[in-house]
Amino acid sequence: MIPFYDGRRVLADRRDELLGAVARVIDSGVLILGPEVEAFEAEFAARVGTREGVGVASGTDALLLALRALDVGPGDEVITVSNAGVPTIAAIRLVGAVPRFVDVDSDRLLLEPTGLEAALNERTRAVIPVHLYGQAVDLDPVLAFARAHDLRVIEDCAQALGARPGGRQVGGRGDAGCFSFYPTKNLGGLGDAGFVATDDAAVAERVRALRMYGFDAARRARIEGLNSRLDEVQAAVLRVRLPHLEAELEERRALAQRYREGLQGTPHRTLSGTGDDAHAHHLMVVLSPDRERSRAALDAAAIGSAVHYPVPVHRMEAYAFLGLAEGTLPATEQACRSVLSLPLHPGLEPADIDRVIDVLNGAFA
Ligand SMILES: Cc1ncc(COP(=O)(O)O)c(C=O)c1O
The missing domain is CATH 3.90.1150.10 (Aspartate Aminotransferase, domain 1)
Incomplete structure (x- = not known):
């Protein structure tokens, strides 16, 4: 019997370390948005190579919050692909925008940049290239197109942590890079978790506010947000696994x-x-x-x-x-x-x- 996926060996290898990390959180008494999340955000952003990073509740939420932080909303169109599963599209719809699909190339099944021009109209606000199966989309033509038409680029890196075209980890070249730590992903938690990486401090600050009801420091909603916090146990687990x-x-x-x-x-x-x-x-x-x-x-x-x-x-x-x-x-x-x-x-x-x-x-x- 060869199962399609079996994560038990890697978890068994780290069992003591993982239990130690969970115990550390229990003993700290801080269970949500505490020192483990803060440390993980710094460690993971460094791994991606961005100045900022925000831990959130899932990869889908990472996309949703990045779209919101980049002002993509009702009536806007977002260019992406149709062969990468539902989450990317769900995030686009959750902000009230509409997906506009381009076809994929038949060698790697990734977004075909030559299709971008035909997908463009006056409602287009953003492009989400999906780095599918672990492969990296060729971002040069995508970024050039986005620059020429004032579009935001959000890299969907849920399946591609570790892909380093030209020596640089995916997720650091667009306006935001979104990651999933769903247990079967290349870096998996013991449950759901996600991440928004960005070089733009304003985007990071907006995602930070949005993930907790849009709060400012005085816990007053400055913008309309939601609850998409990363919890301390997941952050501690991810810190064990990252090295x-x-x-x-x-x-x-x-x-x-x-x-x-x-x-x-x-x-x-x-x-x-x-x-x-x-x-x-x-x-x-x-x-x-x-x-x-x-x-x-x-x-x-x-x-x-x-x-x-x-x-x-x-x-x-x-x-x-x-x-x-x-x-x-x-x-x-x-x-x-x-x-x-x-x-x-x-x-x-x-x-x-x-x-x-x-x-x-x-x-x-
Ligand atoms: C391409 C892609 N985007 C986004 C997601 C969403 O991640 P999550 O399951 O953590 O919400 C996934 C994983 O399910 C994915 O494969």
Whole structure:
């Protein structure tokens, strides 16, 4: 049995440290927005390479609060992609804005910058490039386009902590970089948590106010906010895990490389550019010539798999009001029909990967 995801080994490796961190919080008597959050904010912002960082309750909230802090609101349009799951779109809708989708490229399934111009109109306020599966979007054309049209750029880094195109961690080049610490992410809490990284002190200050009812220092609402605080236990847990991130990324990288080599010349195509440090190897996504057949073979061999994601957001019932018919985003829709995610997490054995590859090849022999 090879599960799609199993986080127990990494947590077991850190069990004593994690329990110690939780005990430290219990003994401190401060459970919300205290010294652990403050320390984690400094440590994580340093890791991303931004001057400021704000811990929040989830990755979705990070996007929502960044949008609010950058004054994106009702009636505005935000350009993004439709193949990266619901959270990005949920955040756009929660501020009252409307997503405007561009198609993806068919090599890496990331936002295709050549599509930006056609998506632009007088309501466009922002672009959210999603660094999907651990891959980094090429930000140069996105930032140039945003500058030319006075648009904000919010990087969705939920899946890409550790991706360092050109030696720089994603999340530090746009107006804000949003991270998720959902337990299965490259850096996971023992529950939900998120982060907004930014070089802009005013944006950070607004996110800080927004995450707690829009309060100023006198606890009076200066702007309309909500509750999206990061709690001390999660911050303490994340502080234990952060120093081990590099080693875990290295493990992911080696495992992904083994997949890449083993799948070369087989019916399952890996996405291009997975071997370098521009990739954080969050998910091992391949394109299957017949996903049902691939998954049936994996199931029969007790190997877990997943699909990220089977239905593009513009074709989901909740977003029918956008009025986007099948065929609107051809590369996105084709990607959703063929993507298949294989097991990839620290603790997985190289022999497990060889077994997954054998089963996939066997299914198409
Ligand atoms: C691309 C992307 N954006 C945003 C999120 C939202 O993160 P969270 O689950 O912490 O709200 C996720 C994770 O679920 C994600 O994969």
